[in-house]
Amino acid sequence: MSQPILMKGNEAIAEAAIRAGCRFFAGYPITPQNEIPEYMSRRLPEVGGAFVQAESEVAAINMLYGAAGAGARCMTSSSSPGISLKQEGISYMAGSELPGLIVNIVRGGPGLGTIQPAQSDYFQATKGGGHGDYRLVVYGPDTLQEAVDMVFEAFRVSDAYRNPVMILGDGVLGQMMEPVRFPPEDADVHKVEKPWATTGAGDGDTRLICSIHLEAEELNAHNMHLHEKYQAIKENETLYEEVEMEDAQLCLVAYGTTSRICRAVIEQCRSEGMKVGMIRPITLWPFPDKPISEAAKKVDAFLAVEMSLGQMVEDVRLAVNGRVPVGFFGRTGGLIPTPDEIVAALKRLVEEEGVTS
Amino acid sequence: MKKVFSRPDALKDVTMHYCPGCTHGIAHRLIAQAIDELGIRGKSVGIASVGCSVFSYKYIDVDFQQAAHGRAPAVATGIKRTNPDTVVFTYQGDGDLASIGTAELIHAAARSENISIFFINNAIYGMTGGQMAPTTLPGQVTTTSPRGRDIPSYGNPIKVSEMLATIEGAAYIERVSLHTPAAVAKARKAVVKSLRYQMEGKGFSLIEMLSTCPTNWGVSPLKAMEWLKENMLPAYPLGVFKDREKVNANE
Numbered sequence: 001m002s003q004p005i006l007m008k009g010n011e012a013i014a015e016a017a018i019r020a021g022c023r024f025f026a027g028y029p030i031t032p033q034n035e036i037p038e039y040m041s042r043r044l045p046e047v048g049g050a051f052v053q054a055e056s057e058v059a060a061i062n063m064l065y066g067a068a069g070a071g072a073r074c075m076t077s078s079s080s081p082g083i084s085l086k087q088e089g090i091s092y093m094a095g096s097e098l099p100g101l102i103v104n105i106v107r108g109g110p111g112l113g114t115i116q117p118a119q120s121d122y123f124q125a126t127k128g129g130g131h132g133d134y135r136l137v138v139y140g141p142d143t144l145q146e147a148v149d150m151v152f153e154a155f156r157v158s159d160a161y162r163n164p165v166m167i168l169g170d171g172v173l174g175q176m177m178e179p180v181r182f183p184p185e186d187a188d189v190h191k192v193e194k195p196w197a198t199t200g201a202g203d204g205d206t207r208l209i210c211s212i213h214l215e216a217e218e219l220n221a222h223n224m225h226l227h228e229k230y231q232a233i234k235e236n237e238t239l240y241e242e243v244e245m246e247d248a249q250l251c252l253v254a255y256g257t258t259s260r261i262c263r264a265v266i267e268q269c270r271s272e273g274m275k276v277g278m279i280r281p282i283t284l285w286p287f288p289d290k291p292i293s294e295a296a297k298k299v300d301a302f303l304a305v306e307m308s309l310g311q312m313v314e315d316v317r318l319a320v321n322g323r324v325p326v327g328f329f330g331r332t333g334g335l336i337p338t339p340d341e342i343v344a345a346l347k348r349l350v351e352e353e354g355v356t357s
Numbered sequence: 358m359k360k361v362f363s364r365p366d367a368l369k370d371v372t373m374h375y376c377p378g379c380t381h382g383i384a385h386r387l388i389a390q391a392i393d394e395l396g397i398r399g400k401s402v403g404i405a406s407v408g409c410s411v412f413s414y415k416y417i418d419v420d421f422q423q424a425a426h427g428r429a430p431a432v433a434t435g436i437k438r439t440n441p442d443t444v445v446f447t448y449q450g451d452g453d454l455a456s457i458g459t460a461e462l463i464h465a466a467a468r469s470e471n472i473s474i475f476f477i478n479n480a481i482y483g484m485t486g487g488q489m490a491p492t493t494l495p496g497q498v499t500t501t502s503p504r505g506r507d508i509p510s511y512g513n514p515i516k517v518s519e520m521l522a523t524i525e526g527a528a529y530i531e532r533v534s535l536h537t538p539a540a541v542a543k544a545r546k547a548v549v550k551s552l553r554y555q556m557e558g559k560g561f562s563l564i565e566m567l568s569t570c571p572t573n574w575g576v577s578p579l580k581a582m583e584w585l586k587e588n589m590l591p592a593y594p595l596g597v598f599k600d601r602e603k604v605n606a607n608e
Binding site for chain 1: 402442
């Protein structure tokens, strides 16, 4: 690993992408992610890559479709309203089995909302967003170092399964500065065999990138193929962290920025004798439902904490399946929950549900 | 006996799904002939669009990507920027290119993406069943302009070639027609020139091909050729609207 470098989140993600072999970027300005395209416009030409400032988010994701189909490691980034516009292309990429990284530095919504941080795009990222039966692999890093590491991981998974992937950050992660280390330079990091890419057929058979299957049986078979792939991703690529879960009686579930606040909550609660731990999903899809289901055998209650009015909590409830109470605490609009608010929410949960802690 | 005509190598030997009298088949053949003539079958990448020509990849024998409705110029941008040595062309109808895809078209031209656009203008949406297109003529009856295209409420048709000729980045813009053998011969030259310009790195080019849709126009194949001549030619005059090479020569 390199010496630690103090970097802004958006720039660290962009630099990680370049070091992971990303050689095509298309994007459109929107706050709070502008440092990503700005950084890419400086750096990509230095490494022989292509940067395009697209006329719209719709065009940017469709440029990604073309570049991915032509075999490039490629990336686009945006923030919530722009990600809504990209859903068309994301669905087409999933349908055509094209790899590519989409970074969403989430801001408050709905509509134009605010430029301040939020986690209110969880449904859109993990439940579809675009049309059709497809899945995005979604990463929710909590630190800039993990964001850097997840860029490499996301590209690897994207190429291995030929599926688009997303890093779901937020305005805090995008704009804050932290020291990050990059893995050693590896010129071959992105060299993945892509015999399906439309690079010109030469004397061989022609290749086709498409998502049209007009015959019902054919589309059914294609969807079943995608489904099997998603099952394999679930099996092999689910990531999560357990924090102080060995003796926990109350389990927080939080990802990204919110999980950092929850670490302070755990410390505060434990100093008061409350045995609190946390399961932190790193992949939001596939969701770590197995460890949460296992934990439901041991803990008295769960509290999901989000910067939304309750999106990920639905997946927690599905995993817990009614065995113990699942509470929720969230702030929206760009407000960030404070440790005291979360501690208070935990205490209310204990009181209302009559559980011990 | 001397063989004077045969199917181009780059055109697959399969039955096309197009209606009798539709000129998509001619346009496909012209592109395949040009690919043969320039010897670029192994380095060409086509982009099929949404509409009747969604299956153009089944007929033209090169690598293909199928794009979302209107997005072919953006997809082409991604392909060409990734592999600049490939020869990249889109094949788009008027609904795809002149309606839902105007932003992608205009900005690809503005950036002078080094790609070729083959634009089929038949003044109607074909695959969806004859709805009004941005290129539908004033007074023309379609399934969504049942009393004829009424300008105060529907607006005027868009003249794509004239519009693109105003864009600095456009290297070569020509409108041709496919309604007579002589017109087809001219169209063939334009297609070759567009691909040649791309190979020479001259930048963005678009060939607009006036085409027929007898099924949705509600006329016979023969009458469709006459309808094109009588109605489309006056509204969409043929000719070269932009040629960077000529402009430079005149300077």
